[in-house]
Amino acid sequence: xxxxxxxxxxxxxxxxEHAVVYGRPCxxxxxxxxMRAIVELTxxxxxxxxxxxxxxxxxxxxxxxxxxxxxxxxxGTSIPKGAKFVEVAVKxxxxxxxxxxxxxxxxxxxxxxxxxxxxxxxxxxxFSSEFGFGSSSAATVCVIKALSELTGKKxxxxxxxxxxxxxxxxxxxxxxxxxxxxxxxxxxxxxxxGGKVIKQLNLPSLPLIVGYSGIKxxxxxxxxxxxxxxxxxxxxxxxxxxxxxxxxxxxxNALVKGDFQTVGELMNLNQGYLESLGVSSDKLESMxxxxxxxxxxxxxxxxxxxxxxxxxxxxxxxxxxVKKAINNVGGQVVDIKAHIEGVRIDG
Ligand code: MEV
Numbered sequence: 001x002x003x004x005x006x007x008x009x010x011x012x013x014x015x016x017e018h019a020v021v022y023g024r025p026c027x028x029x030x031x032x033x034x035m036r037a038i039v040e041l042t043x044x045x046x047x048x049x050x051x052x053x054x055x056x057x058x059x060x061x062x063x064x065x066x067x068x069x070x071x072x073x074x075x076g077t078s079i080p081k082g083a084k085f086v087e088v089a090v091k092x093x094x095x096x097x098x099x100x101x102x103x104x105x106x107x108x109x110x111x112x113x114x115x116x117x118x119x120x121x122x123x124x125x126x127f128s129s130e131f132g133f134g135s136s137s138a139a140t141v142c143v144i145k146a147l148s149e150l151t152g153k154k155x156x157x158x159x160x161x162x163x164x165x166x167x168x169x170x171x172x173x174x175x176x177x178x179x180x181x182x183x184x185x186x187x188x189x190x191x192x193x194g195g196k197v198i199k200q201l202n203l204p205s206l207p208l209i210v211g212y213s214g215i216k217x218x219x220x221x222x223x224x225x226x227x228x229x230x231x232x233x234x235x236x237x238x239x240x241x242x243x244x245x246x247x248x249x250x251x252x253n254a255l256v257k258g259d260f261q262t263v264g265e266l267m268n269l270n271q272g273y274l275e276s277l278g279v280s281s282d283k284l285e286s287m288x289x290x291x292x293x294x295x296x297x298x299x300x301x302x303x304x305x306x307x308x309x310x311x312x313x314x315x316x317x318x319x320x321x322v323k324k325a326i327n328n329v330g331g332q333v334v335d336i337k338a339h340i341e342g343v344r345i346d347g
Contacts, residue, residue: 025248032336035183102114130216137180142183161195187339213307229277265298288300290326
């Protein structure tokens with residue numbers, strides 16, 4: 001096999017953002033639309049990437065240079081932002097699955113000659129990378145999964161998660177990996193940092209309403225902002241993390257029962273704590289309040305905060321009014337399906 005198409009879903013954090021970075025559990029759901037990667041094995045020892053959604057086209061470098069931003073090569077002075085995750089994923093796949101001797105040897109007669117191998121990746125996304133749906137993590141998972149199939153190194157889902165998480169950590173420095181878990185396993189997950197716990201929840205339904213604030217948030221900046229606050233008020237912030245962890249466990253039970261009234265109340269409580277951590281924004285607040293006033297059971301920001309998306313749950317007969325209310329305050333309602341399938345081979 002020379003070429004494969006793999007897709008993985010995006011994610012939305014339901015409960016527990018920020019506290020999850022400090023060991024408390026969170027709840028995340030996999031959302032469609034999907035990120036898609038066409039990955040091709042070539043024999044020219046080059047890495048090639050086209051990722052039009054993040055403005056990368058015709059990016060090329062030798063496989064031996066993966067992960068290096070050597071200014072002296074004519075092939076690229078540094079790794080463009082949009083190429084980082086895929087490039088480091090390819091590097092990590094090869095360095096974990098093949099010895100350096102295997103990587104250096106050419107023409108050993110095996111069916112897959114790693115020393116000659118080149119990789120051509122083309123990614124495309126059904127959702128905008130602006131939404132904060134985790135497109136970088138989804139692309140990472142797609143590429144690791146595709147390479148495991150193409151090279152005959154079959155990886156379990158947990159192996160795909162571990163390698164993808166390593167890749168994200170290498171680039172971001174600090175991350176819980178919840179988005180990697182959603183892209184890999186799909187569905188709705190109860191998750192603890194690094195994949196210490198990844199538990200699939202059996203949900204009756206999850207009719208989420210999603211509103212995009214129009215502002216792209218930077219996760220690393222927001223995580224650092226919260227860290228600064230925690231350094232100044234360690235006990236206060238630690239207690240907030242504990243309370244968030246506690247409500248995540250209650251939300252898990254309510255979600256499984258389909259008790260949306262309780263889920264909504266817990267969303268509002270979680271939002272209060274996120275506001276206290278300083279990661280909400282005027283725009284998110286106005287969308288959240290508009291949703292509640294229009295009859296939602298509850299609403300909160302989703303993800304790092306500062307921008308990106310908010311989510312709401314509403315009774316069937318209030319869904320249209322809630323969407324309208326979000327639009328009326330300048331939010332953009334994004335149609336998604338929650339609780340969808342994880343990484344899969346599409347062809
Ligand atoms: C960002 O979407 C969610 C955070 O909890 C960071 C993480 O879990 O890696 C803020």
